[in-house]
Amino acid sequence: MAKKSYSFYPGCSSQKAASSSNYQVSVDAMCDVLDIELNEIPDWNCCSASIGYAGGGELPRLALSARNMALSEQAHPGQDIVATCAACWLSTKETQERLHSDKDLLAETNTALAEAGLKLKNDKNVRHMVEVLIEDLGYDELGKHVKKPLEGMKIAGYVGCQTNRPFGIAGESFENPMYLDKLINTMGAEACETYEKKVSCCGGALAFSEPEKSQALIKDIIESAYDNGADMIVTPCPVCQMNTEVYQDQINAKYGTKFKMPVVYYSTLMSVAYGKNGKEAGLNGHIIPAKQLEAIAGK
Amino acid sequence: MSNYNNEMVEKFRGNFLKEVEANVEEGDWVKMCMQCGVCSGSCPLGPHWEHPPQEIFMLIRANKREEVLNSSSMWMCTSCYNCIARCPRGLPITHIMHGLATYAKRLGLAPKQQATAKFAQLFWDNLVKTGRVNELKLGLSLYFMNGIGEGIKTSLKMKDIGLGMLKTKRMSPMEMLGGHGCKDAKGLHAILKKAKEIEEAKIGIHGA
Numbered sequence: 001m002a003k004k005s006y007s008f009y010p011g012c013s014s015q016k017a018a019s020s021s022n023y024q025v026s027v028d029a030m031c032d033v034l035d036i037e038l039n040e041i042p043d044w045n046c047c048s049a050s051i052g053y054a055g056g057g058e059l060p061r062l063a064l065s066a067r068n069m070a071l072s073e074q075a076h077p078g079q080d081i082v083a084t085c086a087a088c089w090l091s092t093k094e095t096q097e098r099l100h101s102d103k104d105l106l107a108e109t110n111t112a113l114a115e116a117g118l119k120l121k122n123d124k125n126v127r128h129m130v131e132v133l134i135e136d137l138g139y140d141e142l143g144k145h146v147k148k149p150l151e152g153m154k155i156a157g158y159v160g161c162q163t164n165r166p167f168g169i170a171g172e173s174f175e176n177p178m179y180l181d182k183l184i185n186t187m188g189a190e191a192c193e194t195y196e197k198k199v200s201c202c203g204g205a206l207a208f209s210e211p212e213k214s215q216a217l218i219k220d221i222i223e224s225a226y227d228n229g230a231d232m233i234v235t236p237c238p239v240c241q242m243n244t245e246v247y248q249d250q251i252n253a254k255y256g257t258k259f260k261m262p263v264v265y266y267s268t269l270m271s272v273a274y275g276k277n278g279k280e281a282g283l284n285g286h287i288i289p290a291k292q293l294e295a296i297a298g299k
Numbered sequence: 300m301s302n303y304n305n306e307m308v309e310k311f312r313g314n315f316l317k318e319v320e321a322n323v324e325e326g327d328w329v330k331m332c333m334q335c336g337v338c339s340g341s342c343p344l345g346p347h348w349e350h351p352p353q354e355i356f357m358l359i360r361a362n363k364r365e366e367v368l369n370s371s372s373m374w375m376c377t378s379c380y381n382c383i384a385r386c387p388r389g390l391p392i393t394h395i396m397h398g399l400a401t402y403a404k405r406l407g408l409a410p411k412q413q414a415t416a417k418f419a420q421l422f423w424d425n426l427v428k429t430g431r432v433n434e435l436k437l438g439l440s441l442y443f444m445n446g447i448g449e450g451i452k453t454s455l456k457m458k459d460i461g462l463g464m465l466k467t468k469r470m471s472p473m474e475m476l477g478g479h480g481c482k483d484a485k486g487l488h489a490i491l492k493k494a495k496e497i498e499e500a501k502i503g504i505h506g507a
Contacts, residue, residue, distance in 0.1 A: 012426070012431045012432040012434070012479070013432075013434070015431070015479050016471075016479075017468055017469070017470060017471035017473070017474070018434055018469065018470075018479075019434055019464065019469045019470065020469070021468065021469055022467070022468075022469065043481050043482050043483055044481075045426075045430040045431060045481050045487055046426040046430060046431050046432050048422075048423065048426060049422075050377075050378030051378075051415075051418070051419045051422050052419070052422065052423055052426070053324075053397035053398070053400065053401050053419070054397075054400055054401055054404060054415075054416060054419030054420060054423065055419055055420045055422065055423020055424065055427075056423050056491075057324075057401055057405075057495070057498050058324045058398070058401075058498060059494040059495070059497055059498040060491045060494040060495050060498065062494075063490050063491060063493075063494040064491075067487065067490055108494075108497050109494070111493060111497060112490045112491075112493040112494035112497065113490055114493075115486070115489035115490050115492070115493045116483065116486030116487065116489055116490050117486070118486075118490075161377075161378070161379040161380055161381070162378070162379075162380065165379065165380035165381060165383065165384040166380045166383045166384055166393075174384040174385075200343065201343035201377050201379035201381070203343070203344075203377055204377045204378055204379065205377070205378070205415075205418070205419075205422070206344070206375070206377050206415060208418055208438075208441055209414040209415040209417070209418035209419075209441070210344070210347075210375070210414060210415060213344055213347055213375075214377075217343055246460050246463060246464070247460070249459060249460075250456075250460075284467065284468075285467045285468065285469055286467060287463035287464070287466075287467055
């Protein structure tokens with residue numbers, strides 16, 4: 001397959017020494033194998049995620065994403081915008097759609113952008129990395145590069161919210177999307193078919209402001225993975241990953257559980273299956289080590 | 300009570316639905332709700348809402364202005380978009396809840412000690428400063444948002460998680476010294492200032 005190029009929006013949490021920097025490491029390794037070129041949007045800014053509304057209101061929030069899109073149009077004409085973070089993707093795509101359907105709002109946004117000499121045409125597709133993998137490459141192509149099938153591993157595909165709703169992946173249902181399970185199976189592992197917490201909410205940003213309420217949700221998500229015999233959880237979202245991994249000790253202390261469930265990204269799985277070593281796959285970025293993946297990566 | 304609140308009470312006297320339609324993001328959808336309750340039943344934090352979305356919509360139409368705007372309910376939205384995905388009438392419920400929360404805050408009616416309201420403002424202030432989120436400063440500002448005493452207690456409680464993040468290089472103390480940011484933060488600030496001006500003019504906030 002010929003090289004595929006995209007205008008890439010990495011997002012705050014993917015930066016060096018940020019909370020999902022290991023996601024970025026594994027995405028780079030995965031893209032290297034698949035011959036995907038990610039051209040970083042120059043001087044991109046934060047999208048304000050799903051919690052930006054209260055401080056920013058509507059137009060300033062839309063202007064944040066519009067600035068990124070305008071910079072992308074300037075630097076990478078003709079290339080789709082691709083994000084790896086669920087919230088980055090959602091905010092940018094939401095802005096793209098809102099400004100597409102409301103010409104007044106687009107004009108107002110452009111008045112604001114003009115303050116920095118920018119202009120938005122709003123003619124780009126905004127896509128999640130998972131869409132690129134499934135739609136532009138396809139499962140067959142993704143499977144061709146597997147050097148070390150993840151045999152014998154049972155994995156709960158935790159899709160979560162924002163890569164699934166309100167946009168989701170074309171052709172998938174909101175209630176039971178299958179793409180993550182298919183990706184898991186394509187890498188030679190076994191997806192937990194009856195994982196009932198697949199699209200449940202982890203609390204998102206409220207894990208910070210309402211920790212007890214959110215941890216009750218997170219507990220159910222992990223418990224269900226254990227009930228389904230999972231060795232680990234896989235997710236496409238940085239907030240899902242962090243919330244389901246880092247609070248396990250606090251949940252254990254509160255509920256008397258003994259959780260120690262690794263939670264990795266789809267790109268971690270793919271990098272390992274594609275023969276990358278542990279460091280390249282970002283495995284050293286996990287607080288709860290994914291020992292089975294480490295063993296395969298070390299072979 | 301803020302001046303803005305008094306002006307809006309005066310302007311929309313007795314018609315809260317009209318007020319919501321004019322001043323709240325996606326507010327003109329509220330009248331479309333048919334009270335089926337799917338949103339309330341789909342909400343992950345639903346049990347904690349004083350009034351779940353379905354009730355909020357009816358309270359708006361029943362002119363219960365204070366009851367809606369003083370409520371902590373909308374601040375419980377996790378932005379999971381379950382309600383949007385399932386609403387048979389296609390209401391953008393998540394955005395309406397965000398819009399109502401923002402509006403309550405602008406009027407000075409949002410509950411003062413609401414944790415998510417505070418955190419959301421900290422998050423916005425944090426990202427605006429350099430154009431990108433500084434996770435370390437954001438975390439610390441969250442722990443200390445209710446004062447030094449509680450801040451120290453929370454920091455100790457979160458110590459192990461912080462150490463884990465440090466060890467796996469998903470957090471760096473160097474972020475205290477500035478950290479990541481946009482080169483053209485000045486341009487970004489100018490854009491945001493203009494956007495705020497335009498929005499406030501539309502909903503009748505002047506000279507803020």
